[in-house]
Amino acid sequence: MKENVKRLAQLGVLTAVALIIFVVELQIPNPFPIPGIKLGLANIITVYAVYHYRVYEVAMLVTVRLVLGAVFGGNISALLYSAAGAYLCLIGMLLLKRVIDEKHLWMASVLGAVLHNTGQLLMALVLLRTPQLWLYYPFLLLSGCLAGAFTGLCAQLVTVRLKGWKR
Template sequence: MKAGKLTRLALLTALALIIFIVELHFPNLIPLPGVKLGLANIITVYAVYKYSPKEVALIVAARLILGAFFGGNVSALMYSGAGAALCLAGMLLIKKVIPYRYIWLSSVVGAILHNTGQIIVAVLVVGSFAVVSYYPILIISGCIAGAFTGICAQLLLKRDLPEKRSDV
C-alpha cells in the first residue's frame, strides 16, 4: 500500500474515532441502550464507496477496537463487532446493485444489519429470546439514523467524486 493511501485511511480512521468519542458525550435522545445516531458510520459509508473492501474493513476494525478502549467499554466490542461485520458485508453487497444516487439506502440496510448482529449477540449472551422484543425499537431508530448518516455520506461523496458523475 502506498504511503498516500495509507495516510488517507489513517486519517479516515482517526476521524471516525473522533466522531465516535464526541458522540459518546451527547445526551441520548432516546434513553434506551443501543439507540444512537452512529455518526462515525458516515465515514464507513463514505469509505465503502471510495476504497476496497479490505481497506474499509481495516478502518472499521481499527475504529471498533480503539473506540472500545477509548470509550471505556471493551465488553461492548462483541456487540459492535458482530453488528459491524454484518453491516459492512451488507453495504459491500448492496453497493453492487444500487445506483450512486441511492447511497443512503446502503446506510439504512447497514443499520438494520448492524442491529441484527447486536440482537444475535444479545440472545447468545443472555441465553433468552426475550431480548428480541427490543428489536423493533432498534430497527426503527436504526433506519432513521442510517438514513441520516447515509445522506451525510452521500453529500460527502458527491463533493469528492469526479465531475462526470451526475447520478450521485
C-alpha cells in the same frame, strides 16, 4: 508506491475522523429509554469508504475504529456487540454496493444500520440468553432506518465534498 502511501494516509485520516466522531457521540446523552439506540455517526465514514476503497481497506478501517473506540470509550466489554453489528453491516453494504450506485448510497446506509442493530441484538441473545430481547427489535429496526437514512445522507454529502480528494 507513491499511490499506496497516499491511499494509506487517506485511510488513516478517515479512521481518525471516524474515531473522533465516535468519541464525540459518546458524550451525547441518549434521549431514548431503549439501550443501543444511537445515531452511529462514525458510520458516515464507513459508508463513504465502502464506495471508495477496497474491501480489505474498509474492513481494516472498521476494525481499527472498533478496537480504538472500545479503548477510548472505556468499554472493552461492548467490543463483541459492536463488532457483530459492524461486520454484519459492512457485509450487507458491500453486497448492496453492487446494485446501488454511489448517488443512492444512503439506501445502503439504511440497510447497514438495520443490519448493525440486528448483529448487536443477535450477539446479545447469544451472550445473555434472554429471548425477551427480541421485544426491542421493532424499536431497533425503526431507529436503524432513521439513523441509517441520516448517516447515509451525511455520507452522500461527504462524497460530494471529497470528490477530488482521491486524485
